[in-house]
Amino acid sequence: MRIARYVPYLVGAAVAATFPLFSGAYLEQVAGATLIYLTLALSWDMLLRSGQLGFGTAGFFGLGSYAAVLLFLNVGVQPFVSIIFGGIVAGVVALLLGLAVLRLRGMYFAITTLALAGIFAVVLRNFPSLTGGAEGKMLPSCIFSGDTANVYWLILVVAVMTIVISEVFERTRIHVALTSIRNDERVAKSSGVNVFKYLVFVFAVTSAIQGIAGGVYAHVFGFVSPEGSFSANFLLLPLAMALLGGIHSTWGPVIGALVLGALSEYLKLQIPYGHLLVYGAIIVVVILFLPQGLSGAARAWRGRSHAARGAR
Amino acid sequence: MAVLRTESLERRFGGLVAVHDLTFELAENEILGIIGPNGAGKTTAINVISGLYMPTTGRIFLGEDEITYAPPHVRCHMGIGRTFQLVHPLVDLTARENIMVGALFGRNQRLRQARKTAEEIAAKLDLEGIDRSVSDLTVLEIKKLEIGRALASNPKVLFLDEVMAGLNSDETKAALDAVRRIRDQGVAICVVEHVMSVIRDLTDRVVVLDGGTIIAEGPYSKVSADPRVIAAYLGEEE
Numbered sequence: 306m307r308i309a310r311y312v313p314y315l316v317g318a319a320v321a322a323t324f325p326l327f328s329g330a331y332l333e334q335v336a337g338a339t340l341i342y343l344t345l346a347l348s349w350d351m352l353l354r355s356g357q358l359g360f361g362t363a364g365f366f367g368l369g370s371y372a373a374v375l376l377f378l379n380v381g382v383q384p385f386v387s388i389i390f391g392g393i394v395a396g397v398v399a400l401l402l403g404l405a406v407l408r409l410r411g412m413y414f415a416i417t418t419l420a421l422a423g424i425f426a427v428v429l430r431n432f433p434s435l436t437g438g439a440e441g442k443m444l445p446s447c448i449f450s451g452d453t454a455n456v457y458w459l460i461l462v463v464a465v466m467t468i469v470i471s472e473v474f475e476r477t478r479i480h481v482a483l484t485s486i487r488n489d490e491r492v493a494k495s496s497g498v499n500v501f502k503y504l505v506f507v508f509a510v511t512s513a514i515q516g517i518a519g520g521v522y523a524h525v526f527g528f529v530s531p532e533g534s535f536s537a538n539f540l541l542l543p544l545a546m547a548l549l550g551g552i553h554s555t556w557g558p559v560i561g562a563l564v565l566g567a568l569s570e571y572l573k574l575q576i577p578y579g580h581l582l583v584y585g586a587i588i589v590v591v592i593l594f595l596p597q598g599l600s601g602a603a604r605a606w607r608g609r610s611h612a613a614r615g616a617r
Numbered sequence: 618m619a620v621l622r623t624e625s626l627e628r629r630f631g632g633l634v635a636v637h638d639l640t641f642e643l644a645e646n647e648i649l650g651i652i653g654p655n656g657a658g659k660t661t662a663i664n665v666i667s668g669l670y671m672p673t674t675g676r677i678f679l680g681e682d683e684i685t686y687a688p689p690h691v692r693c694h695m696g697i698g699r700t701f702q703l704v705h706p707l708v709d710l711t712a713r714e715n716i717m718v719g720a721l722f723g724r725n726q727r728l729r730q731a732r733k734t735a736e737e738i739a740a741k742l743d744l745e746g747i748d749r750s751v752s753d754l755t756v757l758e759i760k761k762l763e764i765g766r767a768l769a770s771n772p773k774v775l776f777l778d779e780v781m782a783g784l785n786s787d788e789t790k791a792a793l794d795a796v797r798r799i800r801d802q803g804v805a806i807c808v809v810e811h812v813m814s815v816i817r818d819l820t821d822r823v824v825v826l827d828g829g830t831i832i833a834e835g836p837y838s839k840v841s842a843d844p845r846v847i848a849a850y851l852g853e854e855e
Binding site: 477478481482484485487488489491492493494495496497498499500553 | 669723724
């Protein structure tokens, strides 16, 4: 019984690790893109667990992309080093901005972080000698020379790392701190929680994850540009994924990302550009009918069947 | 030696003076009652002392240490615990985790230790089934949870803001016993309460607030006979 609980996780891990052995380049690319979005969805949710609705996902993703590419081109470090550098830059910028911005709450915080992507893009566009301006920068070659299996494994490592961090958040005192802040900030403060410290910490960590995802993405596709790297897709799609799967948990956003990642690829083939409408429709339907997302609905369904069995 | 001392505390909200010239002491092992009509400034006084509002002027001392401008979480670390008038259980945490917040962050315990602390405190408060979700708790249980969370941070001073409100007489009796037991363990307690029988039975001393300022102070028997107190509650004759 005990072991049976872990079977789905083990099967999932085995499939994820060996995926390139039984799929082609096309599926590897789709899976890689899905896992990038999974990373963004999960990191967005990790901040949301503190009650802060952050819209800075695309901003820190793009910032990480640029930081990784510029370090790689100008200093000539290993791609991996530049990817980690992208994460550090995004994390440090979030830390400094957080000291100011995290005095805001609710919609004020959300709107301010929403503006970040635009601000970063404008700033980068205006230093053309370093950043390539409006055209952006091209890499001479993509990471692993574009080998899709290796690219997939690299992204998988980043996604697994994010899942591990998320589980650390869920299983340590961080979980109690963030949930208490979300439920009632005054109670949290009066019970000794250093609210500001925890918010700045989570904002910096989740932004660093988004920066690393951005660095990987830039190395996979071989370029950065103000429009492409800061695209609203890097905010809206992860948000839809987390909402679909269920917020405030690790597995909700993961499930949402896998479902929507596969679905969106299928829809793209069936109705080019129409898939954007479907994202919107999914967000509306989920908020109206499945406020706890797929994982919440599954929990409720399991709870009901347990209760029914108990009654018999 | 006073555990807690305030000097001429004042708190204004724009033109409104919510608390004015509030000077009082809380002795070790004392249960002090704060009473007064609605809008007298009782809850504001607690909010200023626990750090949710900064005072406009005046000073606050916890033992020897001045805490006038310390942030609320630091005051909690130093030994001020409180409950809230409108109970605010942390709904996405279990009852145990609610109590653990105080132990983890007020007392800086590790997770395993805090789990045990929560059990011990729940046992002291006769709160059973602490792994339940907060939504399954009764009103009395939620009040106990609120006290438990405050206790878990190991306070020297505990402010109870209307914890008896909404309890029936049996429940009130149980809550009174719980509060006395907490005092017996060396916690100075300050209760804000509208139920006069609670103030009469529980407190060693009473401070009466009206219009943000102290109008009477002393044992319940004395202040309840004070004409200024009666006037504040019932209104003065023209």
